[in-house]
Amino acid sequence: MKSWSVSSLLNWVPADPSMNDEAVLWERLARSRRAPLEPAWLGEVYSPSLSVDLRRALCEKLGMQAERGWPVIQDLLASHGVLPDLVMAAGLCHQSEARDWLLAQLEQTSDDEAANLMVVQALACWGAEVPESVVVNCLHHPGQLHRLAGLQLLSFRSHCLDDGELLQFCQEVLNDFRDPVVVAAIRVLQRRDGVLISEKLAELCGNGSLPVAEAAFRALGCIATPASQRCLLELSQDLNDDSRRKMASTQLSQQFRQ
Secondary structure, three states: OOOOOHHHHHOOOOOOHHHHOHHHHHHHHHOOOOOOOOHHHHHHHOOOOOOHHHHHHHHHHHHOOHHHOHHHHHHHHHHHOOOHHHHHHHHHOOOHHHHHHHHHHHHHOOOOHHHHHHHHHHOHHHHHHOOHHHHHHHHHOOOHHHHHHHHHHHHHHHHHOOHHHHHHHHHHHHOOOOHHHHHHHHHHHOOOOOHHHHHHHHHHHHHOOHHHHHHHHHHHHHHOOHHHHHHHHHHHHHOOOHHHHHHHHHHHHHHHHO
């Protein structure tokens, strides 16, 4: 097989014009399970002129190449700049050098919200290895997408925190006026089964909006501990809202049927 340097790949012009045909590239990607793709080939065919979906597909494959893909990603970044699909590939390759590069980019993009969000999302897979300050900044950011990205980072590091610490991280997002943010925070909390977590979820069952309350009831049902059952029993008896009392009773009865 011919050996290609990354520099030669970036300057390569195909002799066969069909190589520029996106249909040909999609077909090659579709056959990648039977005929694995080489990082050099992925770097060779990548171009900012391709459609967004195809660029993302190529970069996903390149990111999955891990330590073999990162050098190609670096050269593509040097050639084409910090494009969203290349940043995504840097995150997917899960190399410590890529993580450090992304963290450096985070500092450089602090004044560019769109670029900053793109980098934060790419850092998600490192979770506990991302500095706490990055997570906190995301959770305190006023933008919904930043907060959701922060919760994704938090979900990967929550095993390093006790229940009180986790609730402290979630304090601001649990008071967010946007339901998707609060529901995402509930999904992080429901992986824990401590008393503090159950009591916080019970509070949301009573005080949250309907979508938030529904998510909190489901979370209590998933936890299925004596503390969560006690909370559900109290909610089924004490809530003024008939529909919420019914949700509490439903989750409680489902636990006892299991």
